[in-house]
Amino acid sequence: MDKYSGKRIVMVGSGNVACQLSKALLDAGYQIIQVYSRTAAHARALAVTLNSSWTDQVSEITEQGDLYILAVSDSAIPQLADQINIKSQLVVHTSGSMEMNIFRGKAKNYGVFYPLQTFSKNRTVDFKNIPVAVEGNNKESEATLSHLGQQVSERIIKLNSTDRLYLHLAAVFACNFTNHLYHLASLILDKKNIPFDLLLPLIHETAGKIRTIHPGEGQTGPAVRNDQIVIKKHLDLLSFSPEIRELYDLLSRSIYSLAHDR
């Protein structure tokens, strides 16, 4: 047990980030003393797994915490930061896109603890592998958050709010947009009742090969070769959806222009 292991944490939120971060903190020896959610059943469900108390009333959030983690949607952060009675304790949010200074004037010690991962219900991820971007409003806050991060993850990076937004944007491309492409691929296969799982080895390899080959080097397919015959065949198949057709066209042009430095 290190000097921080006794830190008393209040988890504000009960969604996927709150659940998985709480569990990682508990495993690292921290104590979650209370869970808040505006939905009582959610607060209670998470609290049971953490052996903590819970509440669905902001006014009942305890003042006994050392660290308050607001693992809630961006839109909920400002109001909660206003309502929670925080004195000198440390308060953080876990958002990639919300600036740290949302807490300015509302708390003395504050920061950001942003785990870079996509969290889904019923799917546990190993927190050790999740990079965490931390930011603090002063050296002590930042040191505390870096230390906390190191207890749950092997990869901590200090980023200011602007840089964190760039990281968040990159993550939207690498995760949300990528998942959407998987979805579009599944819709295309549905047209001919071809099973989606045929694509899994290809998807796995595509995601895996960037560990050794930079995506700029490893681009393959008709677009980078400017193979207009194949591109035309594909665009014809996509006549069922002008929207997907436009995406195909734009992505293909983008691949070509990037590869040929135009």
Next chain:
Amino acid sequence: MDKYSGKRIVMVGSGNVACQLSKALLDAGYQIIQVYSRTAAHARALAVTLNSSWTDQVSEITEQGDLYILAVSDSAIPQLADQINIKSQLVVHTSGSMEMNIFRGKAKNYGVFYPLQTFSKNRTVDFKNIPVAVEGNNKESEATLSHLGQQVSERIIKLNSTDRLYLHLAAVFACNFTNHLYHLASLILDKKNIPFDLLLPLIHETAGKIRTIHPGEGQTGPAVRNDQIVIKKHLDLLSFSPEIRELYDLLSRSIYSLAHDR
């Protein structure tokens, strides 16, 4: 050794598909008797690893093969099919987008053997996990190709040329376009000198979770929530590239409309 293990194969091509397929066939007990490439050094290099002969002259391609595999670019297939002197032997190409009937009138027994994977130099993939779509112009050709496929892969599917083109199109989304999104993500991080490898766990999880959660169910991020505040922040960051900005906008709209059935 099964009854096909003595089949004599002529590999026409020396690129990534030719190399990796040849090796898998050799491992499965087949004999590659000759390698052709228009570039002598490439033909020789592959032939050495296969203990086969080689040539860089189409006219010198042996007539002693039982199976001729044209693992070359789409544009090279028609001419090679014309030039190679094939009588009753089986000839196939390995393309996802070229119809089988390119061989009509040029051979008696022909088909397609399409391994669904992205092949890169210096990166060996386990052929066992690669789905192979096969098509034959008659029952015997198709049976031979299915059998051949089963010797190198655990997943064989019979697809006609139209359905194979759909599969190829889906693969462009799941692989080529996805890799391009990784590339764009890296360009965004470069703006702030943030290391790209921070994204690897996220990319790994995004590709992995579709094994248990359909991409249509597992969509996350600002677009599916229609979080216009975050979307606006991201679009502002992308002012450095109108092209990437347009892609962001189009992908976000596509995610939203698909999730909300419009």
